[in-house]
Amino acid sequence: MKNSLLYRTASVLFLFFTLCAFPAPVIAQDVPSGEKTGVYLNEIGIGTGYAWGALKGDPEEQSIFPAFVRFGFNANSLFGIRSRTSTLQFTLEPFVNAFSGSEDGVEAGCGFGIRYLQEVVPPVDLFLEISAAPMYYSIDTLEQGASGFNFLDQIGAGLQYRLAPGKAVFGGYRFRHISHARVVDRSNDGINTSAFVLGFSWLY
Numbered sequence: 001m002k003n004s005l006l007y008r009t010a011s012v013l014f015l016f017f018t019l020c021a022f023p024a025p026v027i028a029q030d031v032p033s034g035e036k037t038g039v040y041l042n043e044i045g046i047g048t049g050y051a052w053g054a055l056k057g058d059p060e061e062q063s064i065f066p067a068f069v070r071f072g073f074n075a076n077s078l079f080g081i082r083s084r085t086s087t088l089q090f091t092l093e094p095f096v097n098a099f100s101g102s103e104d105g106v107e108a109g110c111g112f113g114i115r116y117l118q119e120v121v122p123p124v125d126l127f128l129e130i131s132a133a134p135m136y137y138s139i140d141t142l143e144q145g146a147s148g149f150n151f152l153d154q155i156g157a158g159l160q161y162r163l164a165p166g167k168a169v170f171g172g173y174r175f176r177h178i179s180h181a182r183v184v185d186r187s188n189d190g191i192n193t194s195a196f197v198l199g200f201s202w203l204y
Contacts, residue, residue: 036074039090043072047199051097051176053192056142060102066197068095072115085119091131107178109135109152123162127172130155137178144178145186153177160201171198 051064072089079088093111098104113131120126133152140146158172178191 037077039073039075039078041071042074042087042204043070043089043201044204045070045072045170045199045201047170047197049195049197049199051099051174051193051195053176053194055101055191056189058102062099062101062193064097064099064107064193064195066095066097066195068093068097068111068197068199070199070201072201087117087125089115089117091115091129093131093133095133095135103139105138105147107135107137107152109133111152111154113154117160120159123168125160125162126157127160127170128157129172129174141191143187143189143191144180145188148186149184150178150180153179154195156195156197158197162203166203168201168203169199170201171196173197 047066047068047070049066051066053062053064055062071092073091075088075090076082076086081088091111091113093113095107095109095111097107099107111131111133113129115127115129117125117127131154133154135150135152136148137144137150138147144150154174154176156172156174158170160168160170162168174195174197176193176195178193180186180188182188
């Protein structure tokens with residue numbers, strides 16, 4: 001399990017940076033005039049939500065309050081996706097999440113991920129997402145030992161509703177796993193939590 005988390009984290013980061021650095025060639029006659037190609041910014045979103053879980057030896061449930069900004073980069077042309085109802089994004093998501101329980105603290109970092117959106121019925125899109133985030137975790141726990149460096153892995157799904165051209169709201173569920181993948185010398189049992197998130201996006 002611990003090794004699989006390391007591989008998953010490394011795979012997401014490797015895919016993100018490799019595809020950004022080496023865009024696929026595009027044949028000019030295959031691209032309609034005026035259509036963007038390569039990787040380009042097509043969404044800026046802000047979001048919040050609520051997450052919950054339990055820590056070992058802590059009788060009080062942990063409450064987490066996410067706060068994030070998401071930058072979505074359209075990567076359709078890299079994968080040959082030409083449908084106007086499907087979008088594959090690379091995502092960059094800086095966050096600062098406050099949490100409370102027997103001890104209050106903060107999670108702070110930046111997620112790198114992939115998000116796929118598929119139109120269900122206009123103007124509603126279904127999305128699936130996965131990300132890995134190097135982060136700072138501010139409290140000591142039995143699971144992760146002393147405060148400090150960890151990864152926040154997230155996988156989720158939800159819906160996006162386009163309010164008007166260039167504007168949308170979104171909501172969804174995320175499963176969260178905190179681990180440092182044995183890159184530091186301390187305990188690494190992992191912390192699992194669940195989250196509901198919602199937010200607003202500007203689309204480009």
